[in-house]
Amino acid sequence: MKTTTREVTAECLCIGDELLIGQTINTNAAWMGEAVGLSGFRPVRTRVVGDDEADILDALGTARADVVLVTGGLGPTKDDITKRCLCRFFGTRLVRHPEVEAHIVELFERRGLEPRHVKEADLRQALLPESCIPMPNAVGTASGMWFEREGRVYVSMPGVPYEMQAILRDHVLPRLRERFSPPSIVHRTIRTAGIGETPLSERIAAWEEGLAADGIRLAYLPSPGQVKLRLSRYANADPVAAKAAVDRQAQALYGLIPGLIYGEGGQELEEVIGIRLKAAGQTLAVAESCTGGHVSHLITSVPGSSAYFLGGVVSYANEVKRKELDVPEALLREHGAVSRPVAERMAEGVRAALGSDWGLSTTGVAGPDGGTPETPVGLVWMAVAGPRGTVAAQSLFAGTRSLVIQRATVTALDLLRRSL
Amino acid sequence: MKTTTREVTAECLCIGDELLIGQTINTNAAWMGEAVGLSGFRPVRTRVVGDDEADILDALGTARADVVLVTGGLGPTKDDITKRCLCRFFGTRLVRHPEVEAHIVELFERRGLEPRHVKEADLRQALLPESCIPMPNAVGTASGMWFEREGRVYVSMPGVPYEMQAILRDHVLPRLRERFSPPSIVHRTIRTAGIGETPLSERIAAWEEGLAADGIRLAYLPSPGQVKLRLSRYANADPVAAKAAVDRQAQALYGLIPGLIYGEGGQELEEVIGIRLKAAGQTLAVAESCTGGHVSHLITSVPGSSAYFLGGVVSYANEVKRKELDVPEALLREHGAVSRPVAERMAEGVRAALGSDWGLSTTGVAGPDGGTPETPVGLVWMAVAGPRGTVAAQSLFAGTRSLVIQRATVTALDLLRRSL
Structure with a gap:
């Protein structure tokens, strides 16, 4: 593959009334934007139009990026008019593509259906514009289609997210990189x-300023309770040197904020906790008040979490804190349910009751009501009880009830992570 | 308000590199599309561009709908260039709007900060294009802005979802309806x-066919475990008759599938359950295995749920089922953890342990591993124990671990709803 420094642009054209009227959130555009960006293309625009021939033709005709990724409108129902529009736009006609038809029949066979059960509507999916190069869809019947015109590449894909993702990742992106040789990127x-x-940005300001000299860009990717830092650098001339430069700056960042970093890449906090518990052969139990089950939910969203997660108690009522977690009534009366001593006793109580190595607790005011001057909405106490004793921490979270719950959940998981 | 039958179109222009590179999923476009659609406007297009002056000006200049809703790029940081672009596009300049400045100071006071702590960057938010009409932002410092040019209305709003929603709902939509008198819609x-x-579509096919004669459109809005049915009808000539026609068909639907309907409008299943429990003065406790805390999480996502939700036990390990929920070891050995008797005992056990009127339980295989021929991945037993005894049900859910958990959660909540 040749390398070049010319910027290669990409845009998305998403087709479907369901996107316009808000029935479906456009996750495809975000997924495609990230995928092409990480492959060295620059996403410059996204457009969404309805299932309307004039609007689709207009959008195709006003594309201006090097790569135009089109999604949606490829199903066998009558609403789906993308193929008709593509034929008009590229001045071609629908013809039967035998290799696509064979794939459709095979797909049905794999699902245990005999060829005679394949319906005419399904076989119609093998009708594609004559001038396109089919892009195989391993997980569905709607084929992707590659067109070129005046140096621009148009790729049409189905709107079903996992079908689009499989086609783009396995066939379109490799071919696009081959075709355009965009600058390769290390990240x-x-x-x-x-x-x-x-x-965070204040703490790493000096480090951040030094990145430019290494040709490294930094992106802050915040979500409730956490911030991801993405380092990226063009790698054309010398990929090994580019990777070394990124790794060196990452190393420097670890030296600067060692305690704040919990993982890399796609790894979630709850996965990191799971890996550590598994490695140590230890178990966890959770006592939740204000987070109401969300901590347990995230922990158990990880496949195989039953190996280290014994369970939890959602102690919404004080009576449950007393009975199930052995929090003394005097403690609740004296300090209130949202307090350090109660958080500590909850963590210790669930650890003792379930016989786990670690106990994690939360107690706070999620709002919007229930706040007082002493314990305002957003105040949350968290505690971790473990083999070396109990630690507690408090935070005051801003935002809606849902945000307070999310932020408290992530912060509690992080308190546990630091203790392991 | 006059009424008209002329179609009034709307389009969204969302600004932000974070949308293009897939860092943020564009939920704003979906929310705005639904909101304007329900108000009688027809959403025809969405465009997303980056934080680039030329791209923003080009997008503003090529707008073609009657209403152009612009979001993003209004923060006080240097990336946010929307206001500069608006000034250039409308040939105006930034001036201090005293009423917006007063609002910003008041917002800080409400958060307990004295006026002297309001930073210059915050006050810069009171600088708005001279020709705009400010649209008040009750929940943030970035004001909305209303412009008109050549019969087209442009409204610029912040990209923070809850700020955009408050401005659009409380100020922009009423003013747009006043300005354009779009066809009103009953839904x-x-x-x-x-x-x-x-x-569901098979069960209500005959009813659905009769809707057209009444001028009513039907949309299916599916999400894991549930389907919303939206009936809508233009109401220009005779709003009373239009509403009556929709209500009559809704009534017919209730007659057809009474048990499947749990609520209307924006009401979630967990809210309906809360309302019923509150009205009956009854309480709930939850015992979760495969749903891992997600049922409790949804129940406690409802403000005020502490009035009826006592708490729950996440009994991931069998030992926890025995100790905390009093499930006999023999039952687990004989029937396995994923079985009707165990689900029933879990619901009864948590009801007894926490002293609630109702107990709800789940036990199943969320996958992707852990399935057997007898209890495959996706098999979930659910039970409800209440004043009139215990009922149980099983389902076999398809999909990923996350989908199985979501579907099981909704189905368990629905089993409870039917029992109340």
Whole structure:
């Protein structure tokens, strides 16, 4: 593959009334934007139009990026008019593509259906514009289609997310890289928790300033309770040197904020916790008040979590804190349910009751009501009880009830992670 | 307000590199599309561009709908260039709007900050294009802005979803309806659970065919475990008759599938359950295995749920089922953890342990591993124990671990709803 420094642009054209009227959130555009960006293309625009021939033709005709990724409108129902529009736009006609038909029949056979059960509507999916190059769809009947015109590449794909993703990842992106030789990019994503975007940016300001000299760009990717830092650098001339430069700066970042970094890449906090518990042969139990089950939900969203997660108690009522977690009534009366001593006793109580190595607790005011001057909405106490004793921490979270719950959940998981 | 039959179109222009590179999923476009659609406007297009002056100006200049809703790029940081672009596009300049400045100071006071702590960057938010009409932002410092040019209305709003929503709902939509008098629409959304989209469409096929004669359109809005049915009808000539026609068909639907309907409009299943429990003065406790805390999480996502939700036990390990929920070891050995008797005992056990009126339980195989021929991945038993005894049900859910958990959660909540 040749390398070049010319910027190669990409845009998305998403077709479907369901996107316009808000029935479906356009996750495809985000997925495609990230995928092409990580492959060295620059996403410059996304457009969404309805199932309307004039609008689709207009959008195709006003494309201006090097790569135009089209999704949607390829199903066998009558609403789906993308193929008709493509034929008009490229001045071609629908013809039967035998290799696509064979794939459709095979797909049905794999699902245990005999060829005679394949319906005419399904076989119609093998009718594609004559001038296109089919892009195989391993997980569905709607083929992707590659067109070229005046130096521009148009790729039409189905709107079903996992079908689009499989076609783009396995067939379109490799071919696009071959065709355009975009600048290749080295990137590394470092995940932090327990600090907001602004204080984090202040803490690493000097380091961040030094990145430019190495040709490295930095992106802050915040979500409730955490911030991901993505380092990226063009790697054309010398990929090995580019990777070394990124790794060196990542290393420097680890030296700067060691405690705040919990993982890299696509790894979630709850996965990191699972890996550590599994490695140590230890178990976890959770006692939740204000987070109401969300901590347990994230922990158990990880496949195989039953190996280290024994269970939890959602102690919404004080009576449950007393009975199930052995929190003394006097403690609740004296300090209130949202307090350090109660958080500590909850963590110790669930650890003792379930016989786990670690106990994690949360107690706070998620809002919107229930706040007082002493315990305002957003105040959350968290505690971890473990083999070396109990630690507690408090935070005051801003935002809606849902955001307070999400932020408290991530912050509690991070408190546990630091203790392991 | 006059009424008209002229179609009034709307388009969205969303600004932000984070949308293009897939860092943020564009939920704003979906929300705005639904909101304007329900208000009688026809959403025709969405465009997303990056934080680039030329691209923003080009997009503003090529707008073609009657209403152009612009979001993003209004923060106080240097990336946010929307206001500069608006000034250039409308040939105006930034001036201090005293009423917006007063609002910003008041917002900080409400958060307990004195006026002297309001930073210059915050006050810069009171600088708005001279020719705009400010649209108040009750929940943030970035004001909305209304412009008109050549019969077209442009409204610029912040990209923070809850700020955009508050401005659009409370100020922009009323003013747009006043300005354009779009065809008014009567709509009613009926929420069902416990049946998939295809079997539901088969069950109500005859009813659905009769809608056209009444001028009513039907949309299926599926999400894991539930399907919403939206009936809508233009109401220009005779709003009273239009509403009556929609209500009559809704009534017919209630007669057809009474047990499957749990609510209407924006009401979630967990809210309906909360309302019923509150009205009956009854309490709930939850015992979760495969749903791992997600049922408790949804129940406690409802503000005020502490009035009826006592708490729950996440009994991932069998030992926890025995100790905390009093499930006999013999039962687990004989029937396995994923079985009717164990689900029943879990619901009864948590009801007894926490002293609630109702107990709800789940036990199943969320996958991707852990399935056997007898208890395959996706098999979930659910039970409800209450004043009139215990009922149980099983389902076999398709999809990923995350989907199985979501579907099981909704189906368990629906089993409880039917029992109340």
